[in-house]
Amino acid sequence: MSLFAVSGMITPLEMGVAIFAGLIFLISFVIASTGGGFQDLVKTTLDNDAAARNRKGVG
Secondary structure, X not given: OOOOOOOOOOOHHHHHHHHHHHXXXXXXXXXXXXXXXXXXXXXXXXXHHHHHHHHHOOO
């Protein structure tokens, strides 16, 4: 007995939409990465972690 019944057939339109969505995601990721947003997030996270460790006397 199968838990999932999924059609293995994908139309050319569905394939085009999937490829388009994937490309848009990659382009958006590259733009966000070059903007430095992730670097700021990592820096803030590490700074907050260090401050929390100092308050607790750990490290």
